[in-house]
Amino acid sequence: MTVEHIKEILNIAVWAPSGDNSQPWRFEVRNEKLYIFNIPDRDNPILNFKQSGSYVAHGGLIENISIASPHFGYSANVSLFPDAQNKDLVASVSFENTDKKDHPLFNYIKQRVTNRKPYKNEVLTQEQKDILFESDNVFFREDKAEKKIIASAASTMERIALETPAIHKLFFRGILWNKKDNDAGQGGLYIKTLELPPPIRVAFKFLKHWAITNIFNKIGFSKLASKGNAGVYAKSSALYVVVMDSDTGKDFINAGRISQRIWLNATKLGLSVQPVTGILFLARRVIAGDTGVFLNSHIPLIKNAYEKIKATFGIGSGTIAMMFRVGYANKPTARSYRLSPHINIEDK
Numbered sequence: 001m002t003v004e005h006i007k008e009i010l011n012i013a014v015w016a017p018s019g020d021n022s023q024p025w026r027f028e029v030r031n032e033k034l035y036i037f038n039i040p041d042r043d044n045p046i047l048n049f050k051q052s053g054s055y056v057a058h059g060g061l062i063e064n065i066s067i068a069s070p071h072f073g074y075s076a077n078v079s080l081f082p083d084a085q086n087k088d089l090v091a092s093v094s095f096e097n098t099d100k101k102d103h104p105l106f107n108y109i110k111q112r113v114t115n116r117k118p119y120k121n122e123v124l125t126q127e128q129k130d131i132l133f134e135s136d137n138v139f140f141r142e143d144k145a146e147k148k149i150i151a152s153a154a155s156t157m158e159r160i161a162l163e164t165p166a167i168h169k170l171f172f173r174g175i176l177w178n179k180k181d182n183d184a185g186q187g188g189l190y191i192k193t194l195e196l197p198p199p200i201r202v203a204f205k206f207l208k209h210w211a212i213t214n215i216f217n218k219i220g221f222s223k224l225a226s227k228g229n230a231g232v233y234a235k236s237s238a239l240y241v242v243v244m245d246s247d248t249g250k251d252f253i254n255a256g257r258i259s260q261r262i263w264l265n266a267t268k269l270g271l272s273v274q275p276v277t278g279i280l281f282l283a284r285r286v287i288a289g290d291t292g293v294f295l296n297s298h299i300p301l302i303k304n305a306y307e308k309i310k311a312t313f314g315i316g317s318g319t320i321a322m323m324f325r326v327g328y329a330n331k332p333t334a335r336s337y338r339l340s341p342h343i344n345i346e347d348k
């Protein structure tokens, strides 16, 4: 394995999704082995409860490394959390020589994108569902009434985000307002990728000020925004969740790997995907009893929304690590980019 090949693999792998495009990773190469580290303060500190969002992102990154390696003539052997003393060391990867061969999903790593446009009201074929939802960890719903319940529960997030000063602040602080910052690969959500309807797009510049959002909320803005997004989420072909037995770091990484594989397959099938996760991350915090950031009146809303999502997907025990909508849509207006991977090389 050459350092050049590791660099080439990482240049492709970092096209993995991450919360707010936070890209919470850095790399070291020692004795031909790759070490992947989490950067704990990169992602939104309220949503990224116990690094669960960042670990999902690392799962996508690791899945990409596995898929990209055969293109360069290697197979990747991944060991998760190899050092119990260092929880930021997410994985070590050793590479074995194999025949050069492209994985069937290799070409889709860079094409995969979050599409926040409204989706069309079209159903998935049985063949598409068999490909996408083959994992035992995945549950999906396509019945209209069930999608409506899940969408409405998921969009409780928008209401809470607009009514909670700390979440509002982090959300607006994370927006990239201009193309130059987005083209440079900076973390944050580029405004054009949010696919906002024109009146909201204009209002967004003002809504970044808490005092203005607060006044708008008094005349029902947060509830209206939530209702609007519920309608968008419900109009997908299907909503699906990735469920793990437990909620350890390894579980979230494995959920990220499963999520990434589905997303790449969806891309190959010409389908659009958007994670819809905010409420899951808030629920994780509430379930752990860490509610300091929330208004008292929001705590039961978050709990009820999570319970509704679980019940509608028919999930008894287990943790919902991720939730997505999938369907047919026009191409996104814009896409996000990436920073070059930060690699510390000790091999000469």
Ligand SMILES: Cc1cc2nc3c(=O)[nH]c(=O)nc-3n(C[C@H](O)[C@H](O)[C@H](O)COP(=O)(O)O)c2cc1C
Pocket: 015, 016, 017, 018, 019, 020, 021, 022, 052, 053, 054, 056, 057, 112, 113, 114, 115, 116, 188, 189, 274, 275, 276, 277, 278, 335, 336
């Ligand atoms: C753990 C996690 C949670 C995410 N949650 C959401 C979400 O709730 N809504 C959303 O629109 N995108 C969500 N995303 C998508 C990211 O914002 C997106 O991957 C990132 O901005 C990079 O853009 P790209 O996927 O188009 O490459 C999430 C991604 C990850 C990994």
